[in-house]
Amino acid sequence: xxxxxxxxxFAEQGYEGSTTASIxxxxxxxxxxxxxxxxxxxxxxxxxxxxxxxxxxxxxAAMQELVTDSDSAPGLVELTFGFMDFAAANPEFACILxxxxxxxxxxxxxxxxxxxxxxxxxxxxxxxxxxxxxxVRDIPNAYLxxxxxxxxxxxxxxxxxVKSLYGIDARxxxxxxxxxxxxxxxxxTGATKKxxxxx
Amino acid sequence: xxxxxxxxxFAEQGYEGSTTASIxxxxxxxxxxxxxxxxxxxxxxxxxxxxxxxxxxxxxAAMQELVTDSDSAPGLVELTFGFMDFAAANPEFACILxxxxxxxxxxxxxxxxxxxxxxxxxxxxxxxxxxxxxxVRDIPNAYLxxxxxxxxxxxxxxxxxVKSLYGIDARxxxxxxxxxxxxxxxxxTGATKKxxxxx
DNA sequence: GTCTATAATTAGATAGAC
DNA sequence: GTCTATCTAATTATAGAC
Numbered sequence: 001x002x003x004x005x006x007x008x009x010f011a012e013q014g015y016e017g018s019t020t021a022s023i024x025x026x027x028x029x030x031x032x033x034x035x036x037x038x039x040x041x042x043x044x045x046x047x048x049x050x051x052x053x054x055x056x057x058x059x060x061a062a063m064q065e066l067v068t069d070s071d072s073a074p075g076l077v078e079l080t081f082g083f084m085d086f087a088a089a090n091p092e093f094a095c096i097l098x099x100x101x102x103x104x105x106x107x108x109x110x111x112x113x114x115x116x117x118x119x120x121x122x123x124x125x126x127x128x129x130x131x132x133x134x135x136v137r138d139i140p141n142a143y144l145x146x147x148x149x150x151x152x153x154x155x156x157x158x159x160x161x162v163k164s165l166y167g168i169d170a171r172x173x174x175x176x177x178x179x180x181x182x183x184x185x186x187x188x189t190g191a192t193k194k195x196x197x198x199x
Numbered sequence: 200x201x202x203x204x205x206x207x208x209f210a211e212q213g214y215e216g217s218t219t220a221s222i223x224x225x226x227x228x229x230x231x232x233x234x235x236x237x238x239x240x241x242x243x244x245x246x247x248x249x250x251x252x253x254x255x256x257x258x259x260a261a262m263q264e265l266v267t268d269s270d271s272a273p274g275l276v277e278l279t280f281g282f283m284d285f286a287a288a289n290p291e292f293a294c295i296l297x298x299x300x301x302x303x304x305x306x307x308x309x310x311x312x313x314x315x316x317x318x319x320x321x322x323x324x325x326x327x328x329x330x331x332x333x334x335v336r337d338i339p340n341a342y343l344x345x346x347x348x349x350x351x352x353x354x355x356x357x358x359x360x361v362k363s364l365y366g367i368d369a370r371x372x373x374x375x376x377x378x379x380x381x382x383x384x385x386x387x388t389g390a391t392k393k394x395x396x397x398x
Numbered sequence: 399g400t401c402t403a404t405a406a407t408t409a410g411a412t413a414g415a416c
Numbered sequence: 417g418t419c420t421a422t423c424t425a426a427t428t429a430t431a432g433a434c
Contacts, residue, residue: 011301012301012302013213013215013216013302014212014213014215014216014298015216016212016213016215016216017212017213017214017215017216018215019426019427019428020427020428020429021426021427021428029400029401030400030401030402031427031428031429032400032401032402032403032429032430032431033399033400033401035428035429035430036399036400037399040428040429041427041428041429095301097357097360098297098301098356098357099213099298100360101356101357101359101360102210102211102294102297102356102357102358102359102360103211103212103359104359104362104363108359108360108363109363112360112363112364116360116363116364117364120364134392135391135392136390136391136392137384137385137390137391137392137396139381139384139385139390140377140381141365142361142364142365142367143354143377143378143381143382144381144385144390146350146353146354146357146361146378147350147353147354147381147382147385147390148350148390149353150349150350150351150352150353150354151345151346151347151349151350151353152349153349153353154345154346154348154349154350154352154353155342155345155346155349157297157300157301158296158297158300158301158345159301160300160301160302160303160307161296161299161300161301161307161311161315162341162345163303164303164307164308164311164315165311165315165316165319165341166340166341168341178339178342179342179345182338182339182342182343182346183342183346185336185338186336186338186343186346186385186386186389187385187389187390188389188390188391189388189389189391190385190386190387190388190389191335191336191338191343191346191347191386191387192334192335192336192387192388193333193334193335193336197336218408218409218410219409219410219411220408220409220410228418228419229418229419229420230409230410230411231411231412231413231418231419231420231421232417232418232419234410234411234412235417235418236417239410239411240409240410240411
């Protein structure tokens, strides 16, 4: 499938570093075929990203169905767990965001407008509710979300670096689960040991 | 200065996406001049990264001089503050790591061996000490450090995305300081509000 | 749909004048 | 040291056969 190869290539190399010839080589077809199907490199990139965010939206919608409560706390938990789940299973998501988020330009504007702003605003509404209820600290959403967002993605995004440093396969189910637990523990209660903790 | 332009280009575009012609254009010189000074694109990349990590090491050494205590806690605090300081002032650091950390290869191996493993091991020694002293939770260093590392870099690394989403200039001194405070608060005590907190 | 052939442009790198 | 000129290979994209 050309789109799978394109996702892998764009995730690893970024838009500028990717070539339609290399994408074609991954699938074992010729380079002009990529243009026949998608028109241009730019159009291929958009179709690829559309597919990725479509997958995220489907994943989040499936999780959100389980939440019937009108309260914000379960909504935030499901959104957060759902996102971490997705980020662990689809490291290309973090890779593409980390490539595109560093330079202003039409691709970033498009990503923000269509996909990222709605996602962050959904999170923001939950957080505002929970701050008002006195359950979450009074830290601006931009900071709170980037702390979570950065920590949630880094481990999976930089899987080859994790492997090189610690010999851990960050994309294995065991490591994913363990990292998710560690992150949520730190996000909820901090990394320091409290007097009330079990020794 | 060619090296400054190279750092900006490699940070924004990654190695594959960067061109020696574009780097030359940033400084207003011709493309062959880049080769005259550095020999090849690969050699230019290494010289650029050497300079960046050299700057980090100088920065950390200057901070560490202030720590005379043999205890681990002040050492960890200085290393952590020093790193965040540096990451905020040099967002290219995070950009380059996020480009190179996603694909196995000679550049990543070189980065890990020469610069990243020593840095992470230094952090690890402090953390092990503090875990033994019962001050830090019993979470593997790989997880603990990637939570911090990811959160610490994300905000500065994705400054254009932060701008696009929240209108905040992540690289301004005020935002840097506020984000650093927020991150340390969450890392130390979590994002949830405790009964003991002031209302 | 998938291929071969190829056009137009751009890449990294070298030679040689000043 | 910095330039112009240039080589070779690779890039996006199109035309046309099957």
